[in-house]
Amino acid sequence: MSAEHDNHGSTPAAWAAVTIIMVAFLVGAIGVGFAVPWLFWVGVGLVVVGVFVGKVMQMMGMGADRPG
Secondary structure, three states: OOHHHOOOOOOHHHHHHHHHHHHHHHHHHHHHHOOOHHHHHHHHHHHHHHHHHHHHHHHHHHOOOOOO
């Protein structure tokens, strides 16, 4: 393994993004399970928020540095 990849995604940006996206999938699944369309779409929106938060945090220096 390369020494450049020693964090395996264990960064604050990755943790925040994954946590938000996991909650989003839970919300969306509850929306589907109880046939509540607006709750499903809230889950979809939260996925987008999770991706955005992760990317912003990475750009702020809280993510893994890219090699090169």
